[in-house]
Amino acid sequence: MATTRDQLIEKTCELLEMQGYHATGLNQIIKESETPKGSLYYHFPGGKEELAIEAVSYVGRIVLNRITENLAEIDDPAEAIKMFIRNIAVNVERSGYRAGGPITTIALETASGSDSLRETCHRIYSEWQTAFAEKLSDHPRAESIATLIIASIEGGVILCRTSRSRTPLERVADEVAALIAG
Amino acid sequence: MATTRDQLIEKTCELLEMQGYHATGLNQIIKESETPKGSLYYHFPGGKEELAIEAVSYVGRIVLNRITENLAEIDDPAEAIKMFIRNIAVNVERSGYRAGGPITTIALETASGSDSLRETCHRIYSEWQTAFAEKLSDHPRAESIATLIIASIEGGVILCRTSRSRTPLERVADEVAALIAG
DNA sequence: GTCTATACACTGATAGAC
DNA sequence: GTCTATCAGTGTATAGAC
Structure with a gap:
């Protein structure tokens, strides 16, 4: 029972993750999700920016879980x-x-553009960081290490996609584990 | 003695770093660098993609130094x-x-788009990583730690720009130093 | 709530005079 | 080498019938 609204959000998540904000056109979103343009502006009167905010919030929640x-x-x-x-x-x-x-490209592209999208990305990063910090609550530098984890994962994804290799993230995994173990 | 070609490259570097690839238009580049559009296609027959490759290579070299x-x-x-x-x-x-x-947004935006830009970013990341690895040559995991450094800097910049705070990169600096010192 | 047609600005790119 | 005028295509957004 996927509603029109849900289809739009899910397809937007997928395209934003692969292409980024500015490379993803509304025409592509409505074409691939097979929903008419009229419906898009009915469900998201704020247009592209509002749709992107909903999509980023949605995928942020899934990743947090x-x-x-x-x-x-x-x-x-x-x-x-x-x-x-x-x-x-x-x-x-x-x-x-x-x-x-899923939100890396959007966070960068909109850091100096849309303030509402920037704040949405910031909120999601904070939630993710808290989840890691709680797992590390026994460690004296839990918050600081949690920040390093988020940063090195985001950067590691960039290096993997750019080099077409999974080695960078594997190294990040090993080094982060070494840091935590002390 | 800034030539037209150099002006174009430097302005492109600046705009790509702040806005990314798709948000930066050729019209903005020629307007802000005060060079006519005809000159752009004379110096860079490959258009936007070729200009971006030159800009990324240029800034990559500066950062390496x-x-x-x-x-x-x-x-x-x-x-x-x-x-x-x-x-x-x-x-x-x-x-x-x-x-x-300076190249983070471009690396992400073009990872699934332009292969030549992706390879250019990959080459630059490799050069940067080698520079760190050489400084760490006494360490048994020099290459692996150098990868973590590049990744956590790139990710740390994202977190700083998204949160409008320099704290994330300061934490990255502390944790990376802790990891190296062992 | 759904859908089509369309407005209007802007994009990258090109032609051709100078 | 430099500059202007302009192309064809696409972008977001809207109007209005159903």
């Missing part, structure tokens, strides 16, 4: 986070290096 | 790299969080 669930599966924080990052590396490779980092 | 010079100033690798990253944090703040990471 995945972080929480995956980290809960392994007791040792260093090992849990290492496996989580290695899993991202595999997924980036599986996408043909076309996806990975 | 800055990495080499700055790292040579302090003997201890952990301290040298820490200060280098803290310096980036200050520069990002100084730009009003509108600049920083």
